[in-house]
Amino acid sequence: MKNPFILIVHGKHKLLFKAAHANRAYLQAIGDALLRQKDSNFIEYQIITDQNVRQILTST
Numbered sequence: 001m002k003n004p005f006i007l008i009v010h011g012k013h014k015l016l017f018k019a020a021h022a023n024r025a026y027l028q029a030i031g032d033a034l035l036r037q038k039d040s041n042f043i044e045y046q047i048i049t050d051q052n053v054r055q056i057l058t059s060t
Contacts, residue, residue, distance in 0.1 A: 005049050007021070010043060016060065018057050
C-alpha cells in the first residue's frame with residue numbers, strides 16, 4: 001500500500017486496535033461501528049496517514 005490511512009482505536013484498560021487501508025471512509029466506518037457497539041470498551045479513535053505503516057501497526 002502506498003501511504004494508506006491508519007485507524008487507531010483506544011479503549012478502556014489500555015485496549016488498542018489498529019488497522020490500515022487505502023480508503024479513509026472505510027476505516028471511519030469501522031471506527032464508528034466499534035464505538036457504537038453495545039457494551040463496547042472502545043472510547044475514541046483517530047485516523048492518520050504515515051509512511052511508517054508497518055512500524056505503527058506493530059508498536060504498542
